[in-house]
Amino acid sequence: MNNIAFNVALPLLTAFLLPIISSGSKSATRFVGPFVLLAMLWFALAYFNVLQHPVAIALGGFLPPLGISFHLDNLSLLMAALIPLMMLLLWPYNNREGFREESLLLLLAGAASGLALSGDLFNIYVFYELLSVASFGLAAANRTAAAFAATFRYVIISGLGTVLALTGIALIYTQTGTLNLAHIGLLASQLNNPVGLSAFALIVIGIGVKAEIFPVNGWVPEVYSTASPRISALLAGLISKLAVLVIIRLLVVAYQGSQALTLLLVLGMLGIIWGELSAWHSKDLKRMFSFSSIGQLGMVLVAFSIPGDAGMAAGIAMMLHHLVVKPGMFLLTENWNGPIKKLKGAATSSPLAAFLFMLFALSMIGVPPLPGFWAKLLLVTGLVEANAPLYIIALVVLLTATVIEAHYLMSTALKIFSRGKKKHFKKLLQTPFNLTIATIFGAVLLAALFTLTPLGNKLNQIATESSDRSLYIKTTLSLKLPPQVKQQVSKVQ
Amino acid sequence: MLNRLNLHHHLFLFSTMLLLWVLLTGSIAVDELIAGVIVAAVVSLISAPYITIFDGIRYSPMALISVFTYLGYFFIALIRANFDMARRVLSPSLPISPELLEVETHLESKLGQMLLANSITLTPGTLSVELRHNRILVHWIAAPEEGVSLEQATKDIATGFEKHISGFLK
Amino acid sequence: MTTNLIHWLLYGGAMGLIVIGIVGVVTLTNIFRIILALVIAEAGANLLLVIAGYRFDAIAPILTGQALSAMPTTQIMVDPVPQAMVLTSIVIGVGVQALALALVLKVYKNYQTLDLREIHHRMLADIDHSSGVISLLSEEQPKGERPLPEPETKNVLNSGGEK
Amino acid sequence: MTFNLLELLAAGFIGAALLLGLIRLIIGPDAPDRVISADTMSVTVTAGLTVFAAYFNSALFLDVALVYGAISFIGLIAIARVIEGSNS
């Protein structure tokens, strides 16, 4: 029953052994990784099928809050299943150089799984750091001068975030004396003071480095335009969502007050404004997508700042939508990375890619039948129902951002579909491998279009479950408590 | 011949490490001793190829005695050095006339030269700066005003230690 | 009273280290010094974490001597959890710093400067160049002839960032 | 154990030695001066840790002293090598 721990242990084990394996046989290196990812997918899906209600697992047999526990509900298992899936899609099958990149990717997978499952604040921090360091290595893997410089800035900004997050964790520990998220939730009243709230702000900004939150996203355009598109797709698509997941867990469990929501709302709005305006100005596809990714994550944050189930549902919908669309878009930039005005005639050289671009762009803008529209609709109705001055401002910002988004995406699409000179065509041809993967993302998007009703139902179920604070606390702390803690817990209550 | 030397070498390393382990743990319980034997064996096996420094050791009872006379001589020198330094530091006029000069040594083994250099560092008013071939560059805090020759400096600074060290090292 | 004063001083000191470090990271331009500032900030955060478990007049959470047999011990001990966390976060910090230093080596090798602004400019120019966008910078200084600064930073440690 | 007057005096001298070392560490003027003051301080701290061990009546500090001595030695050698390479 306990084998979800394999989702963390297995990729780490393989990554540790990969240098030894690769010195034995080079070919084994290439297929060990995907095999492990398949196993992880299987473990996650096996749980997903049997899970009726949330479950907590005590690692090492030490009951929470003393030990570390994994919290398994639909949301975390969904993420745990998406991680190997995305990794399998974006795995460097054609890499012949060595084992290091594969090793880093496996470490990333393990860290991401841990981050999705963990129910302990400091454990989350550890996995977050593992995620960071692995992504540093991947971002620098291109080994160009610009990649090194960009990664250096990424490391520094991340390091700053680390310090802030660690400070926040230390503050929470001084206030509550515990690290388990559920236990913190139980003691949430002690965090409803300036110290507790600033701890939340510090953690949001610290973890927000990966989630591309407004003040700490200076690294985004640089890293995404110097790293290879697959890595950008992974970072923008998957990793940022995991950071967001951590923030909403903390929000749901420990910070029910309105100040925390306001903080998220303001940060989200600033992110939308900055991201979309910069995307509007950018002259090449990679940076345009990077900035629009910042804007999209701002929207996700705004969605989560809406109190109640509605916000949760909208946020998860936006997250999943972005998770499918953005990697597909990044994969298209491999050979379309010139300035946008040189993209003339791209549609003639590879029509499928042009079609995919159109599909992704329309869904991102939110043109009616496409999934992006439904996600945005959820968000807009949520904002309208919240009915507070700040939320109305957010609505205005959101709609304006959509217009801007439509403008730059559609003018790019016009360039792509307009007629160009013949000699460019070869350069603009997409590599079949990336195109295949992008097509898969497009197919997923279209498939979602035809299964809207069951998806919506599942979404609502997930949202209700994961926005239920008392359920989360009960799940973790209903394991048999050690007597001392039980006494303290009852004292606090 | 080489093998024999190697065996000596290994045994010396092993017993030194075991002694260090026993001193560190401060107990001779069975489990600690077993762990110590394992650790000492592993360490001496790993480090033996890299360490050529124990070549010049004389393995004889006389050597053991001269180790102790050396230690006694050394500690006396160390204490004298400190009172000397205390006198210099505390006297208001700061009576120093520092000088860099060389001394010569007849010790051949690296370990012996190193011990000599270290001893010079810890004795009255001298500090070994550089050791190369068989010369030691010494900073002397109270060199005579009129300058000294190599032989004189060697006699003043190094000979005493050298006599004792050569008892157990080549 | 003294206990409170000590607590306040400890927290204040830790916060002060964090602030010094972060101000350094944000304002300095020499990339080597930025790393050092980051180290200071991390030290501050670790200190904050470890004094979260501090108690006045308590001993280290290790059982020795008579305490081994008489359990649970009567002596006051400090909180072991923050100590374990600090161990973890120090090791994490070391890893990140080593990686950052490796990147500094490579960046310095490629751009021959330690000034972050300069590096940032060149990096943006490189990105523009590789994506074919002609930026302002590379118009002023035609491709391939970006002048290198004087190699005055011969010694990374001593010369610092006075530029 | 509780310290008597002589022992307290000794502790005071150790503290004063550290203070003087700190002064040299701050005023410099060069890197080597700072390094040697750090070295002297580390030796003093090693001794101070054993005094700590006596004060707290706990042998654990001796391990700490040993490790501290080893690490500071390595650190000093590394810095010395940097100084050596720097001005050549």
Place this chain on the structure above:
Amino acid sequence: MRLIADILLLLGAIFCFLGALGLIRMPDIYNRIQAGTKAATLGSIAIMLGIGMLYPEWWSKLLCIIGFLLFTSPVSSSVLARAVYLSGIKPWSKPKQPLKNSAGEKS
């Protein structure tokens, strides 16, 4: 017994203090190394011997630390002195004296 231990402790502490004082008073880096190393080493050894008398059950570990210190301390000061010498810093000498020619050369 305790009195002897205390005297050793005090003596060691005073030597440590004198070493630090030498660090402040000496005119150049070579002399500072001399003052610092010797005094601090003997001072520390005396302190540890004193502690060893107070707590006889600790002597083995204290012996380890003393031995370690006796090896590391001169080595580190020699290495530092060599680094200083190689980086080109000449030793200070009394201003009125003429410079001796044998000083800087090495074989």
Place this chain on the structure above:
Amino acid sequence: MRNISALVFASGLAFLLLVITWQFILGGAPMLIGEAILQQAAEELGAANLVTSVVLGYRGIDTLGEIAILFTASTATSLVLSSIAEKTSAKSKPGLRDDGTILASSASLFFPLLMTIGLYIILHGHLTPGGGFQGGVILAAAFFLPLLAVPGRGVNHSGLALVEGFAGASFIVIGIIALFQGKAFLQPLFGHGEMGSLLSAGSLPLLYIAVGLKVGAELSGLLANLAEPSGNGDETLSATESASTEQTSMQAEKTKS
């Protein structure tokens, strides 16, 4: 402009942190789980060092993450530095003078000493303040000292990779064995033993040996990697470096001319 905004940000942060400090409930943290762990850790795990019980027992998976981070950092560092490391490992470092005899001899004397001390610290991690990380650092120092003394000395990278791979793997494998015995992942095995003796605290010492070897190998690898190509500020290397892309090689040629 950038400086001003940075200053504003920094002063805002400083103000925030000072306010936090001021707001603190004086007298320290409530220490809920800390107290509970102090009460029951000794019985539950049998380790005299309660911090070890936390590090390897209650928060064992943190430690797994931590050694994974070190491994990741070392992998990423070697990925970043790999293009030069292969070229210059045979040559001696250009900047440093040749080794001094004092340092070289003492380095080879200290190598076994430090290794024994490191192993002592690792093996007594459940009894004394030491442990895998502290001992691992000393092991790394033991390997680093000869490197400092004789800069040109090559490091056996494949041996280090072997040690770090197997050490890290054995940590996880010990965890998985518990899983196969029907316990939870990373649950301590083998009973408690007699409190305070070397053979106590079940599988914790084994875990600490794995951690210690892993940390030692990682840090040695990291230090060796950083020491090898640095060239001590002497940047002749970048001219000969075969850069991975057209761009950097172009730049390198500029440097040369």
